[in-house]
Amino acid sequence: KAGVTQTPRYLIKTRGQQVTLSCSPISGHRSVSWYQQTPGQGLQFLFEYFSETQRNKGNFPGRFSGRQFSNSRSEMNVSTLELGDSALYLCASSFRTGDHEQYFGPGTRLTVT
Amino acid sequence: GESVGLHLPTLSVQEGDNSIINCAYSNSASDYFIWYKQESGKGPQFIIDIRSNMDKRQGQRVTVLLNKTVKHLSLQIAATQPGDSAVYFCAELEDFNKFYFGSGTKLNVKP
Numbered sequence: 001k002a003g004v005t006q007t008p009r010y011l012i013k014t015r016g017q018q019v020t021l022s023c024s025p026i027s028g029h030r031s032v033s034w035y036q037q038t039p040g041q042g043l044q045f046l047f048e049y050f051s052e053t054q055r056n057k058g059n060f061p062g063r064f065s066g067r068q069f070s071n072s073r074s075e076m077n078v079s080t081l082e083l084g085d086s087a088l089y090l091c092a093s094s095f096r097t098g099d100h101e102q103y104f105g106p107g108t109r110l111t112v113t
Numbered sequence: 114g115e116s117v118g119l120h121l122p123t124l125s126v127q128e129g130d131n132s133i134i135n136c137a138y139s140n141s142a143s144d145y146f147i148w149y150k151q152e153s154g155k156g157p158q159f160i161i162d163i164r165s166n167m168d169k170r171q172g173q174r175v176t177v178l179l180n181k182t183v184k185h186l187s188l189q190i191a192a193t194q195p196g197d198s199a200v201y202f203c204a205e206l207e208d209f210n211k212f213y214f215g216s217g218t219k220l221n222v223k224p
Contacts, residue, residue: 004156031210033210035214042202042214042215042216042217043157043202043204043214044214045207045211045212045213048210048211055209055210056208056209056210056211058211090156090157092156092157097209097210098209098210099210100145100147100162100206100210101159102159103159104155104156104157104158105156106154106155106156107156
């Protein structure tokens with residue numbers, strides 16, 4: 001079956017703009033987690049959605065938000081972009097919340113100029 | 114491909130040798146750990162996991178060792194192959210469904 005897909009794969013934005021990233025989980029998976037990956041900080045947990053509800057949240061400012069739709073697809077939004085938001089944004093899906101076997105997508109590379 | 118870790122420690126091994134990648138974790142209460150492999154341009158891929166009630170777990174060509182006394186994990190890869198070249202991360206379960214990832218080690222396999 002198809003893996004986790006993320007769109008777009010690459011994105012260039014300007015400081016102050018906002019951006020929306022999309023993640024489609026593996027068919028049948030209902031939990032989606034988002035991570036930010038940078039050379040300096042590594043992989044950091046942003047938030048997790050299950051059944052259209054945010055279940056857990058990492059230590060990121062309110063500029064980072066997300067949502068999940070009834071078909072389990074998820075979007076994350078970053079408003080008022082800063083240079084430091086440049087990163088690889090990864091989503092991971094699992095069958096249900098608390099299921100530790102996560103499958104990662106290839107990521108969206110966001111560059112803020 | 115994309116660079117996921119410009120400042121990572123690097124381990125270089127000869128093809129066919131065994132590799133040992135180490136990871137120190139922070140929370141003595143963590144009871145579940147995972148090793149991931151990330152190839153250039155791809156997301157992390159699950160390799161093997163271990164619960165805190167175990168000291169060792171073996172998979173296909175991989176073994177994970179857990180030393181709770183010193184909060185240390187290691188991943189051993191037997192007969193390392195060029196396809197094993199990647200960045201390896203350990204992750205500890207910090208909360209119900211939130212993982213804390215280590216900074217990663219880049220493995221270079223020389224033919």
